[in-house]
Amino acid sequence: MREIQERESINLVYLKRRYLVKNQKGTKTNDLCGVRIVHIDRIEKAERESIPESYLLMLASIFKVLGDPTRLRIVTALQGGEMCVCDLAAYLNLTESAVSHQLRRLRELNLIKNRREGQILFYSLDDSHVKDLLKTGLDHVTESRTHEFHYNNIC
Numbered sequence: 001m002r003e004i005q006e007r008e009s010i011n012l013v014y015l016k017r018r019y020l021v022k023n024q025k026g027t028k029t030n031d032l033c034g035v036r037i038v039h040i041d042r043i044e045k046a047e048r049e050s051i052p053e054s055y056l057l058m059l060a061s062i063f064k065v066l067g068d069p070t071r072l073r074i075v076t077a078l079q080g081g082e083m084c085v086c087d088l089a090a091y092l093n094l095t096e097s098a099v100s101h102q103l104r105r106l107r108e109l110n111l112i113k114n115r116r117e118g119q120i121l122f123y124s125l126d127d128s129h130v131k132d133l134l135k136t137g138l139d140h141v142t143e144s145r146t147h148e149f150h151y152n153n154i155c
Contacts, residue, residue, distance in 0.1 A: 062133075084120050
């Protein structure tokens with residue numbers, strides 16, 4: 001019995017130090033639990049399985065860059081194969097300078113790569129992970145929603 005009390009005491013101290021939660025008196029929302037219980041085992045598991053901070057920052061940067069509709073259209077266009085800046089500018093109805101700026105951001109995060117053939121610079125997806133990332137996102141978007149297009153035609 002004493003062991004259980006010590007464990008509960010340790011858990012309470014742990015909670016007070018690490019997970020001090022502000023009192024939400026009077027707040028009613030579907031996003032909150034009906035009772036206030038913190039499951040230490042689940043917190044400890046989440047901490048053991050957490051992604052290193054440097055990876056989180058890189059992943060957040062990727063999602064932030066792909067959160068821009070123009071850059072997302074560029075990446076989806078490149079799923080069909082390599083394209084030059086002129087091709088992408090015509091497809092997007094933007095200036096070559098505007099497209100070049102977006103390509104630079106995508107290249108900085110290794111989402112796309114380029115290769116030169118004479119005076120033409122062709123862009124393509126960096127690897128299959130980028131295509132997989134897009135497919136997974138699109139699968140999520142389309143799984144419970146009806147759209148006029150079929151995602152297999154895109155990915």
